[in-house]
Every structure is written in structure tokens, then in C-alpha cells.
Amino acid sequence: MLRLGAAATAALALTLTTPAGPAGAAADPAPDIPVSNVTAHLSQLQSIATSNGGNRASGRPGFNASLNYIKGKLDAAGFTTRVQSFSGGSNLIADWPGGPANQTVMLGAHLDSVAAGPGINDNGSGSAALLENALTLAARKPTLTKHVRFGWWGAEEAGMVGSRYYVQNGGASGVEVYLNFDMIASTNAGYFVYDDDATLQRTFSDYFATIGLQTEGDREGDGRSDHASFKSAGVRVGGLATGAGAVKSSAQAAKWGGTAGAAFDRCYHSACDSYPSAINTTALDRNSDAIAYAIWKLAVGGTPAENDYSISVTPSSASVQAGQSATAAVSTQVTSGQAQSIALSAGNVPSGVTVSFNPSTIQAGQSSTVTVATTSGAAAGTYTIGLNGDGATADHSASFTLTVGGDGQGTTWTAYKAYAAGDVVTYQGSSYRCLQAHTSLPGWEPPNVPALWGRA
Template sequence: MRHRPPSAGLALALFAAVTATLAGAPATAAPVAAAPALAAAAPDISVTNVQAHLTQLSSIATSNGGTRRAGSAGYTASVSYVKSKLQAAGYTVTEQTCTNCTYPASNLIAEWPQGPADQVIMFGAHLDSVAAGPGINDNGSGSATLLENALVLASQNPTMTKRVRFAWWNGEEQGLQGSKFYVNSLSATQKGYIKAYYNFDMVASPNGGYFINKVTSATAAPLKAYWDSFGLQPEENTEGAGRSDDYSFANAGIPTSGYAAGASYTKTSAQASKWGGTAGAAYDSCYHKSCDTTANINATILNRAADGVAYTIWQLAVGGGTGGCTAEQLIGNSSFESGTTPWTATSGVITNSTGQAARTGSYKAWLDGYGTSHTDTLSQSVTLPAGCASYTLSFWLHIDTAETTTTTAYDKLTVQVGSTTLATYSNLNKATGYTQRTFNLASYAGQTVTLKWTGVEDTALQTSFVIDDVTLQVA
């Protein structure tokens, strides 16, 4: 993790999830088994294998002056080790030289060549250490966790519903330079292909805790679900906010999350009570020091992180598993029969007026219809869970107009998701009854978006845009 001195303005307000308490174990504890009911479809990642990768990274550092700093011989050898394993497993592997990094060296990108190329779930960790030490927890732990997950995915070769891409970053310790370089190298279309980015930076801190980036987000849901299955009550990773490579992706508008176990901040009494360990001591007392060796690893946290990554991959990108999606309808008060909540609308839009008939029930959303210059809006914010196969927005629209032209759109209804326009209708689309309109919102999986209808009427001759039975079905 990139260093940033703590400040009074950096709050330690941590948000607890609602699950039962299960104490953590010290670094010497034996690895624990995965929660079988939840992770039945996902493989158990061998923590012994993850630790074997850490041993290799430690040996590389020892042979190269005790460090794997970006641009050093130790870093180059680390890239070679990871790359050789991935190539042997069948990955499409690319080295991307970060030319504007403080220490120009390679980002390593590995893509499993199955699943739709425009639906990418990405997992990343920085491979460099600080100059002062070998960087086995920071961040050999994240790097080794992803490497073993990549190898297991290749060995099992399941049917893929999404494309999985792994990355190991150069220059994180100098300011997230490698990941920033990578994101800036992508076109807008390529960025749009990445539906979620998951970051793993320090996932085995010896006095660590269970932290998740953006823990309450839809993107974090599979990571949190796995740790919730142990009753771990994971908390928001406030210490790591803006300090690791997920920040480069978040700045580009890509949904992010990830695991962390803590760095130099102090474990509280409440955290020690629910997770074990020592209150009043740093999560990692060897953070950015020469003592960050293979002895500086909590095997229990490492194991749970590695298995949580596997669970997330299988939930989001693998076909035939338990699925990361609960089929449900996401729109609240979809037929407007329960008043205005949770809709936001211009006054009078949601109405049971008999001037226009509802499709079902008595209420509907009636935009415009004044015959004068007028604008009405209707909107609702909704979170689309990641991991579903389908995301279908549907609504019924009736357009009644006094306009007689067959060529000019005087009055218009615009349908938007965020700032993106899905469709525009006008007085030219008038119909005697309701017509169902349907849109695929799969590109917004894992995001919270605002659905908005805006009706704009000109100065004469009314057009009414009447909406009813709005649904957003995921399955």
C-alpha cells in the first residue's frame, strides 16, 4: 500500500455489517476451511499454495538486495515468476511498460481467454515492494492470492459468463503509477467493458482485521457475503481509501471494491473483541519495513481472503454455480399505487386523476398534458446487483396528443439512465393505448443509477406522456 501519513481529518469511523461474531486467529493459527454451504460452487483455494508463492517472492527479494522495489532486479524477477506460471496455465499474458513511472517497468496483465470480451471482471494487486524490505504482506499477499486464484481458475476451466482479467501493478508505492498508466491507456470503450475492478492490497496483516473497500456497495456484495458466512462483521477500509490501485479505476468511473487486512493504523478494542489479535497495536507493525517477511503473515486472514476471491469469481463470472444473483424486481412502488415514495417527481405527476387512465390500478405517472410550455420529471435511484444474467427495464407508455403533425416532434419524453439517454419519444409516437418499452441495463451491473423520465412540452397543443407499471427485473 502506498504510504500516506495519518491525519486528524482521516476518520476511523468503521461500519459494521450485521452478522454474528467469530473471533479471528493469530498468525500461527491453522488455516480454516471455507464455509461449505455458501461456497459449494467455488473451489477451496489452498493457503499452502498461496504461501508457497510468498516463499518464492521472499527468495527473489533475498537474492536482490532484500527488496522487490519497482524497477529493481527484484521486481523484474517477480514479474518473471508470476508471468511464467500464468503462461504455463494458458493465460493470454501481456507486459505493459509504464513509461512515465518513477521506475519504468512492467504491469503484468493476464486474461483468461473465455467469456464475452466486453464483459470483464478485473482483479488486481500491486507486485512492487518499498525499497526498505521484501514486501511479503505489502503486497506479496495480494499478488500471491490472485496468482493462485488464476491458476485454480485455469485448472478447473469452467464455463465462463464473464471475462476474467488479472493484473499485477508496477509503481504502486510511488503513487499508484502503474495502475494509473494502465487505466489512462484504455479507450472509453475499453473502460466500459470493465464492469468491476477488485483490489487486494495487504490481505494477511499479522494483527489484521477484515476490511472491504466500499463495503456497502453492490460491487462489494460477493466479497462481503463470503466473509459474512463466517460472522466476521467486516468493516469499511477507511485506512486504504485513495491509497491503492482501486483509486485509479474509481477515478475512471469503474465500480470498485476489494479486501484488506490493515496497515499502520491501530486495532481497536472492539475489533480485537470480534476478530482476535491485540488491541492498541498496529495491524501490521512491519508495514514498509525490512521485517515484512514470510513470518509477517496471518494465515487465517490470508486463507479467508483467497477463498473470498474465488467465491467472487465464481459468483460473477462462472456459469453453472449457485449464482451471484437473486432474481428480483428492483423498482419500488412500480405501479405508483403507494403514493410517491421512493419516486422523485414534479408535483402532480403521480396521480389518480381520471383525465388519463392508468394501465393497472388507479395511479400512474402523468407527465405534461398542459398545452403550454412545461417540463415534468420522474426519477428513481436503484442499485443493480452484480452477477446477474439479465437486467431488464420495462415500462408501459401511453402518449396522447392534440398535435396533428405527422412530421414534427414538438413535445418530447426523454428516458435516461444517469446521463445516458436510452430513448426519446414524442407526439409522433401517439397511440390509443399503452405500449411496453423494454431496455437491457446489463452494462450497469454493480452500479447505483438514477432512472429518469423528462417530458418537455412546447407552447401550444397538449401532449400527455403517461407511464405505468415500471419494473427492473434481474435474474
């Protein structure tokens, strides 16, 4: 995401309809995007950055290698690709054959990083999720009612140069909708949907409602990413984000989990924006599936999969002392169609806590025992842990609230929390005063970092 804001002019009012598909044809269900495939792309982008000076900035070797990696995957899958060069970088454009060429749904993400780091969340996350969605489209080969085009932009971090160049050189012609994905896996994730167009916003919000998540309109990214280039040309725009340098509120933490008072992305525009530490896999999985939902909704006319299930946890909360554990039952039920295999995992797990499932893979309609264990060093506090089901055709999650009462020694220091100079905490019975403002990380316990903490 671009650091500095940019004004975007009002978009022209256009009408978008969701086609029903050929008469009598069964709707092709939106696919579940394997998050492991998306993270494999991120691992490759990290390797590229590591081998090229630690970044993938536009016009530099790391960016060029990233573009070639994605282009190679798309070419092999049957896309028609072209590289559009401009002063300071290049764009990669990929068209999937099919659908009316003058009625295009376009999806994009900027591929460049800042010079300070590898840019794995900003914006390897959007680029990788877009790539895997494109490859899934190619593998599924659905009947298209709209043409589908993908774009990976250069020089977004320099002021949306690549997308603006594309639009100014006729790229927006025939594009009815542009969807943008910039930073969709922030570690302290929020679930933000661009609110530039109410219909497109509702498309994404409807998807997140199926997995029990409420969204908010994106404010932080207004005018700061590549959708602004299309909006200025009168194209209807939408998209997703999980937050950048803004701070998560208490209400947002209660709704989504994570840490209130801390940045959504603590490594925004920094060297630590690297794989895997800078990626929230749960958020990446959900947003990747949301992209697929939008493609199928807008260009294929499909609906969520007929095979579906619900997931719940009983009890939904527990209170323990540090060093203790709690168990609960994760239950699933078939809500439509046939039973499907579900892989269970946990998200938003705080430092000092582990979550395990027995068994870890079940069929819809079955249950699993989840064990939430804490170490003696787990920080006191209340945490919302996501218990996630990754099904063959649908993903759902349930929330488990864990309250840790402390380690018996009065620890109040918490990882992933923003501390200001002068703040006083207790760690294993000793009081410490914050010397420099910072956001705490695991391993930065007060006794370990005298540069940040002194005895109070």
C-alpha cells in the first residue's frame, strides 16, 4: 500500500448485473482456494527478495524476478500475458480466454515492495492470492459470462505509477469492475472491504457473513492503492485489506480477535515484512476464498458450494492460570448437500499458547476435541482464538475465548502490545518501566531487552 494519500475523482455510475448463466445449466460453485498454495508463492517471493538485495522494489532485480515467476506460472496455465513497460517499472497483464471482451471484470494487486524490505504482506499477500485464484480459474475452466483479466502492478509504492499508466493508455476500456487486493494477511488483521461501490462492498461482505465475520468499510486505504487509478477513469471499484499502520481498536479486537492498541501490521513498510513471520495465514486463507467468491459471483454466475456445513465449539470460553490447559468440543453439522472432509486449525493464537485437535481432520457431521494449553510464561489477558475449518468446498470458523489469569507472579506484560515511554508493567514479580515506545514481540520480555525496559 502506498504510504501517501492520493485524491480520487468520483466514479461514474454504471450498472452491474450478476448473470445467471446458461438456461438450465447448474451453477458452478465458487472454489475453496488452498492457502498452502498461496503461502508457497509467498515463500518463493521471499526467496527472490533474499537473493536480490532483500527487496522487490519496482524496476529492481527482485521485482523483475517476481514478475517472471508469476508470468511463468500463468503462461503454463494457458493465460495470454503481456508485460507493459513504463518509466520506473513494468506491469504484468494476464487475460483468460472466454467471456465478452468488452465486458471485463479485472482484478489487480501491486507486485512491488518498498526498498526497505521484501514486502511479503505489502503486497506479496495480494499478489500471491491473485495468482492462485488465476491458476484455479484456469484449472476449473468455468463458462464465463464476463471476461476475466488480472493485473500485477509496478511502482505502486512510487505513487500508483503502473496502474495509472495502464489506465491512461487505454487499459480501462471495456472494464466494468476493478477489484484491488493490497495487504490481505496482516498479522493483527482486520477485515476491511472497500466502500467505494455499495454493490461490490456487499458482494464481499456477504461472503464474510457465511463464515461468521463482520466487515468494516476500508478508510485507511482510500485513494492509496491502485483502485484509485481505475476509479478516476469512472470504473466501479472494490477490494479487500486487513490494515496497515493504523491501530486496532478495542471494539475491533473484540470482533476479530488480535491485539487492541497495536498496529494491524507491525512491519508495515519495514524490513521485517518477511515470510512467514509477517503473514496471518488465517486472514490470507479467508481473503483468498473471498476473491474466488467474487470472481464466480461477478463473472461465472456461480454461488457458494451446495455442500456446506456449520461449526461450533462447546464450551466457547475458558479461564486458566498460566501453565494450565483447557479442552472443548469442536462440532460440525452438514447444512446442505453431502459431508466433506474438514481440516481443523487455529488462528490468532497468542504467544505462550498452543492449540491442538484430536483428530485434526474430520468429516462434516463429526466432532473433535480441542486442547488449548498455556505455558508458565503465558501473559495474563483475554484472547479470542479462531478455530477454523478448511473444508473441501467451504470454510467456516468458531471463536474460543481464553482468559489467562497469570503465572502466579503477577505478569502484566503482553506480547504484540504498543507501549509508550513511562508505561510500567510487571514481569514475574518484578516491575519494569518502558524506556522507548515500541510494540512488544515474543522474546522481548522486559528482562531480555534492557534497551527498552528498566527496573521501576
